[in-house]
Amino acid sequence: MIRTQGYRRPAALTLIAAVLLAGLSIAPAQADPEPGDNGKLVMVLDSSGSMKEPAGDGQTKIVAARTALTRVVNKLPEGAQVGLRVYGATVFKRSQPGACTDTQLTVPIGTGNRPQLLSAIAKYKPYGETPIGYSLQQAAKDLGPSGQRTIVLVSDGEATCAPEPCEVARSIAKQGIDLKIDVVGFRVGAKARSQLQCVAREGRGDYYDADSTIDLEAGLDRLSTRAFRPFRLSGTPVEGGPQQEGAPVLAPGLYSDKFGAEKVAKYYLVKRTIAGSTLRAGVSFRNPAGGSDVVESKTQLSTIEGDDCGWSYPHNYGSDEGLATGVASSWKETQDECATADQLVLTVSHGDKQLVATPFELRIDEEPPVSTTTGLPDEAEEPTWKSMPGSTPxxxxxxxxxxxxxxxxxxxxxxxxxxxxxxxxxxxxxxxxxxxxxxxxxxxxxxxxxxxxxxxxxxxxxxxxxxxxxxxxxxxxxxxxxxxxxxxxxxxxxxxxxxxxxxxxxxxxxxxxxxxxxxxxxxxxxxxxxxxxxxxxxxxxxxxxxxxxxxxxxxxxxxxxxGAMPVSGDSVTPSATPTDEPSDKPSGDxxxxxxxxxxxxSSSSDDGTPVGLIAGLGGGGVLLALLGAWAVLRLRNKNAVATAHPASYPQPGPYPQPSGWQQHPNQPNHPNQPNYPNQGPPQNPQQGPAPR
Structure with a gap:
């Protein structure tokens, strides 16, 4: 969100709101969480005496934090599993008994506890010491031993009590990869920043510095909606077979699976529901961290006898941990088994150990043959950009x-x-x-x-x-x-x-x-x-x-x-176990x-949260935007099960050039503009039976 210099809400307001709701989404992952597991969050808040200090805009830090927390809680879905822990709230001096164990779970983790959270926030006042390490230990116990768990620590200074927070974070991280600690440093000095950054690093989380700059404020209001939102898959779970014989039969639809062992293929049988149709199989997945920019995977359609009908090497977008997609099409220039067979074999394969067990989405579309190509426009020429009128974004x-x-x-x-x-x-x-x-x-x-x-x-x-x-x-x-x-x-x-x-x-x-x-x-x-x-x-x-x-x-x-109509993968809901006679009737517009x-x-998210309402609401728009993360979490949770096939995988450098393909004479040799296609050879405009 872009703001003018005159609208300068304290960074903590946005920052705390951002990170708190960030924690409500599940940790980074390659697939959907288990059904019903939307994660648990415990907020660990600094109530030490230094929170009386100015926040940089005429307010104190505690007022800014209290305002942000109230707004966040009022926007939480009823199903949010949230708890609130406060430290430094009851013992005034370190010399007094209990000062270094002064931490209380003021609101236990649970759902439907909005009134209790709001009441606790209203009582949130600056008071005592800063026992960060001990508070983190207790917060880990609050979350329990399993599931997606997040601790969000908000502090305006370094710890004043043992144990050392960084060592505690390292110990907590050993409890599992689905537990992380995110940290907000609110107007902290260099020594405190170093300590808090270590907590986030050892806790496999992220550190955010609230220094009241307008740039950071504009950025952090978005981190909550996307930084921790996982890549998601849709589709009916299906498991490809280890060989062609006995492979599951799929009708047009949307499915999910997982890649198998390295250089081991998964097979599916794709059933035509329209005589002479073109079948397209699209595979998409998140490239794992540490994987190559060149994706060693192949999607291929072939006849039962093994004749090639179309293939594709998925293209990776966004480099490391990017989105990889590829499409294989059965359409060919000549009428052969690829155009007429009742079933085709779909093979999804890979040759990269990084892709083992990576979930992918599989979309199968079916397009009927045309009555005639006479009178249809020729292949489109290269487009010329047309200026678009400006509008208020x-x-x-x-x-x-x-x-x-x-x-x-x-x-x-x-x-x-x-x-x-x-x-x-x-x-x-x-x-x-x-x-x-x-x-x-x-x-x-x-x-x-x-x-x-x-x-x-x-x-x-x-x-x-x-x-x-x-x-x-x-x-x-x-x-x-x-x-x-x-x-x-x-x-x-x-x-x-x-x-x-x-x-x-x-x-x-x-x-x-x-x-x-x-x-x-x-x-x-x-x-x-x-x-x-x-x-x-x-x-x-x-x-x-x-x-x-x-x-x-x-x-x-x-x-x-x-008069047949195309059937797209996202317009049908296939059964979990596809039948031998899937319907050829399209559903939906x-x-x-x-x-x-x-x-x-004015489109809405799947749970009815109107995205369009965010526009024009100023600071309140930030919090509505935060709900976008929850809209994603409330999408249907699907288990993703998946595949692979030993083939000639693309190596770094140019992809293999299919027979009959020629480089455009004017195509530049540019590092961002590869001189090759990533699909099989071009095929014929006339699908299925000869035009009438």
Whole structure:
């Protein structure tokens, strides 16, 4: 959130609110938590005498903290498992008995305890000593021995009692990877900062410094909604077979699974429900920490006899711990078994030990054959950027994965972007339309510019409904140049990307930005900012995202054989054990190619929290934004089960070039613009039976 210098709420207000609600989301993970496990949080608050000191804006630290806590608690869902522990609240001097064990669980961890929390906060006053280490020991006991557990420590100084907090944090961390300690240092000196940073580091959490700068305040109001939000999967859990024989039979739908052992494939049988249709299988997953930027995984469709129908190496977005996606399509230029077989074999494989047991999402779409291609527009030409009218940006909470990406209508949106973060948004794009996305970053202030530390890379990309990379490589006039990734300094930038117009015959093209724009649906805008391991200080950079749709909706819409309609993976709910005779009837308006583009200017989260309400509410908007994290947590929890197949995996450097593929003569040799596609060879515009 961007604020003027005249609106200077104390950083602690935003900071404490941010980190408290951050703790309410589960710890970083690669998949959904177990059903019913939304995590437990205990807030450990400093009530020492130094909290009487000024907060920098005419208020005392204790007033700022009390105000923030009250607002946070009033926004908590009823199901939040929260407790409150206060230290230094009852014994005035260290020389008095009990001063170094002066910590009380004023509100036990539980749900539905909002009145008790508010009452305890109202009584929260500065008083005694700072027994941080002992308070942390007791907080770990409050949380119990299992589940996702978070301690949020808020302190304005160093410990004045034994035991040493850093040693305590190290001991607590041994209780399990699902327990972490996040720390807020509120206007602390160098010695206290060093001690508190050690607590966060040894406790596998994060340290946040509230120094009352406007840049830090603007950043921390967003950390709560995204920093600890896990990558999420959707879909019915299914387990791929170790071989083709006996593999589960899948109809079009959305599924989840896990990669198997290194270089061991998982197999599925994909059943056609429409004669002569094109089947597309999209796989997406979070690249594990420490994994390579080049993803050693392959998604392939083939006939029962083993003939190749289409393949893809997933593309990784956002570097380390980025989002990887890939799509295999059965559509081919000639009519063969790939177009006519009742079943195809889907193989998902990998050759990287880092991917073992990594959950992935599997989406299967089915598109009927067309009656004729006569009269359909030719493959779209390279697009030319069209200026988009400015508008007052609405505040938006971005998604961290496909299931929680907010649906945007054309317009401008403001948010913040953190180093290493991958943000996702979706936009409905119809036949005859093309998608434009522009990210604007203003010149950063001195404090944030220092945290920014030199040059970073901003990545803006477009992804198809099934997971193809579809930004147009040779677009003309795009702000910042035609590349998806640009160097970014503290001076800011304006950068735009654009897709080709959605046309049926785009499938004749050689690259994914052609083939991926051959069907309408919900396209994704992905934004990420590179992270520096040498500069781990968290910050949130303000940015504005503007999206627009150019062209005439519905233009060039094909007629499918016998009036059949496409079935997309997210428009059906497959059974946990797919039947041999899945329904070929589409459900919901998402199956209608060329249907209306929904205006989601007031779209809501899955639990009914209206994202649009955040805009224009000033400081209160911060707290509503914080609820975005809870909206994600309340998405359905799905167990993710998963796969793999030994194949020729891509190695660092160029991917293998499919037979018949030729590099565009004007394609630049740019480190951010690879000279290769990541999919199998181009295939034929006429699917299934010969056109009538």
């Amino acid at each position: 609405r505040e938006i909470v971005p998604g961290s994965s496909f299931p929680d990406a907010p649906l945007l209508s054309p317009g401008s949106y403001k948010t913040t972007l953190m180093p290493g973060e991958v943000q996702l948004y979706k936009v409905k794009v119809d036949w005859g339309q093309r998608l434009q996305a522009q990210v604007s970053v203003p010149q950063l202030g001195a404090a944030m510019g220092k945290a920014f530390d030199g040059i970073r890379y901003l990545d803006v990309n477009l992804i198809s409904p099934t997971g193809d990379e579809v930004y147009a490589t040779f677009a003309k006039g795009a702000p910042g140049g035609a590349y998806k990734k640009v160097a970014l300094t503290s001076r800011g930038t304006v950068h735009g990307v654009v897709s080709k117009e959605i046309r049926y015959l785009n499938r004749t093209g050689a690259n994914s930005y052609n083939t991926g724009t051959s069907q309408p649906g919900e396209y994704y805008v992905l934004v990420s900012l590179s992270k520096k391991t040498q500069a781990p200080q968290p910050f949130a950079m303000p940015m504005t995202l503007t999206v627009g749709l150019q062209g005439t909706a519905g233009a060039g819409k094909p007629e499918y054989v016998d 998402k199956t209608e190619a060329g249907g209306p583009v929904q205006d989601s200017g």
